[in-house]
Amino acid sequence: TVGKTITCKAAIAWAAGEPLSVEDVEVAPPKAHEVRIEIYHTGVCHTDAYTLSGKDPEGAFPVILGHEGAGIVESVGEGVTNVKPGDHVVALYTPECGECKFCKSGKTNLCGKIRATQGKGVMPDGTSRFTARGKPILHFMGTSTFSQYTVVADISVVAVTPRAPTDRSCLLGCGITTGYGAATVTAKVEEGSNVAVFGAGCVGLSVIQGAVKNKAGKIIVVDVNDNKEKWGKKFGATDFVNPTKLPQGVSIQEKLIEMTDGGCDYTFDCTGNVGVMRAALEACHKGWGQSIVIGVAAAGQEISTRPFQLVTGRVWKGCAFGGIKGRSQLPSLVEDYLNGQLKVDEFITHRQSLAGINTAFEQMKDGECIRCVVDT
Numbered sequence: 001t002v003g004k005t006i007t008c009k010a011a012i013a014w015a016a017g018e019p020l021s022v023e024d025v026e027v028a029p030p031k032a033h034e035v036r037i038e039i040y041h042t043g044v045c046h047t048d049a050y051t052l053s054g055k056d057p058e059g060a061f062p063v064i065l066g067h068e069g070a071g072i073v074e075s076v077g078e079g080v081t082n083v084k085p086g087d088h089v090v091a092l093y094t095p096e097c098g099e100c101k102f103c104k105s106g107k108t109n110l111c112g113k114i115r116a117t118q119g120k121g122v123m124p125d126g127t128s129r130f131t132a133r134g135k136p137i138l139h140f141m142g143t144s145t146f147s148q149y150t151v152v153a154d155i156s157v158v159a160v161t162p163r164a165p166t167d168r169s170c171l172l173g174c175g176i177t178t179g180y181g182a183a184t185v186t187a188k189v190e191e192g193s194n195v196a197v198f199g200a201g202c203v204g205l206s207v208i209q210g211a212v213k214n215k216a217g218k219i220i221v222v223d224v225n226d227n228k229e230k231w232g233k234k235f236g237a238t239d240f241v242n243p244t245k246l247p248q249g250v251s252i253q254e255k256l257i258e259m260t261d262g263g264c265d266y267t268f269d270c271t272g273n274v275g276v277m278r279a280a281l282e283a284c285h286k287g288w289g290q291s292i293v294i295g296v297a298a299a300g301q302e303i304s305t306r307p308f309q310l311v312t313g314r315v316w317k318g319c320a321f322g323g324i325k326g327r328s329q330l331p332s333l334v335e336d337y338l339n340g341q342l343k344v345d346e347f348i349t350h351r352q353s354l355a356g357i358n359t360a361f362e363q364m365k366d367g368e369c370i371r372c373v374v375d376t
């Protein structure tokens with residue numbers, strides 16, 4: 001197949017708000033500094049549903065969604081040195097070139113090298129490698145993992161140990177790494193500090209896992225779904241609050257301030273709800289509390305609070321992919337999983353075949369679904 005177009009199955013989003021259509025797609029061979037991957041497994045993340053809904057200002061159609069995928073390198077284009085055919089890999093929607101201003105800053109994991117073309121749904125040369133029904137199909141987040149084969153930039157892929165099954169390593173491509181990194185790399189939660197996690201989906205539960213690793217004090221889960229109490233506790237949370245069940249006149253920020261003797265040291269939004277983001281900031285301790293925005297909000301949504309909240313020392317920040325640099329740091333997270341130091345299996349509640357991918361999207365709305373892994 002090297003150098004030839006491959007025809008395989010992919011789930012195509014022809015238009016916003018419509019179910020995905022699993023059908024034949026032609027995947028062109030990788031050009032220079034590109035890698036063609038046979039995707040074995042992909043998770044379905046809330047962000048895929050967000051873009052499919054039409055609320056993502058960068059959303060463009062027709063497109064092959066998916067950004068939480070793992071598989072094996074099928075072939076590489078000219079000049080590719082970081083992976084070779086047969087390597088087990090995880091696709092990276094946050095690439096790492098190591099050369100751009102961002103990569104060299106030492107201050108961020110956001111790489112600028114291909115962000116513009118990635119946001120437009122094309123490869124760095126401005127074209128697509130996917131064709132279906134004779135029409136070009138766009139790429140998504142530089143990864144497009146809802147396909148049996150995909151093509152990515154070489155800086156958007158990392159080789160990991162083949163000892164890790166791809167149905168587990170795929171989840172390190174987004175949800176688990178995002179929450180875990182937000183707690184350990186972005187916030188750098190300290191021993192004994194009090195933490196509140198708003199939203200206990202895959203991302204929020206992963207924040208808990210990172211807070212536990214860093215020996216946080218109280219880890220309070222805030223979720224509108226009571227089922228999330230047992231999920232939070234399974235990952236090491238110490239407390240649970242359902243904000244819809246507080247006594248009248250008591251806000252969630254007041255409740256958290258009372259529970260933590262003045263406010264949390266770190267709070268995390270893992271919901272994408274801008275009202276929740278405000279509560280998370282205002283639940284922080286005066287003078288030093290930090291709130292980390294992880295959730296992705298729809299076009300037009302904005303955050304607000306009284307500036308006094310910041311004047312009095314609370315800090316608002318955010319991160320993508322947890323602040324983790326994929327090519328430098330993901331292989332060791334995979335090793336941590338294999339060594340029993342990072343929970344991954346526990347997140348997998350549902351499984352689907354590629355043909356069942358629309359069911360996976362349905363299941364994501366169910367409070368009992370943490371992650372559905374799709375066997376492509």
Ligand code: NAD
Nearest residue numbers: 046047199200201202203223224270272294295296320321
């Ligand atoms: P999810 O849907 O599995 O989890 C969200 C949780 O939030 C659910 O348990 C839900 O009950 C809870 N929730 C909803 N409204 C709430 C409210 N008002 N108060 C408290 N809890 C509430 O989603 P997920 O896959 O864990 O993703 C979470 C968010 O993070 C999404 O917005 C997603 O797009 C975003 N995300 C961002 C990054 C990043 O790099 N920044 C990466 C992955 C996901």
Ligand code: AHE
Nearest residue numbers: 045047056057058094174296297320321
């Ligand atoms: N296109 C959206 C932005 C969505 C967004 O913020 N995506 C995160 C990853 S979410 C993974 O589940 C991200 O990587 N952000 C940094 C970046 O460069 O996109 C919008 O609202 O415009």
Ligand code: ZN
Nearest residue numbers: 045047174175
């Ligand atoms: Zn994601």
Ligand code: ZN
Nearest residue numbers: 097100103111
């Ligand atoms: Zn870079």
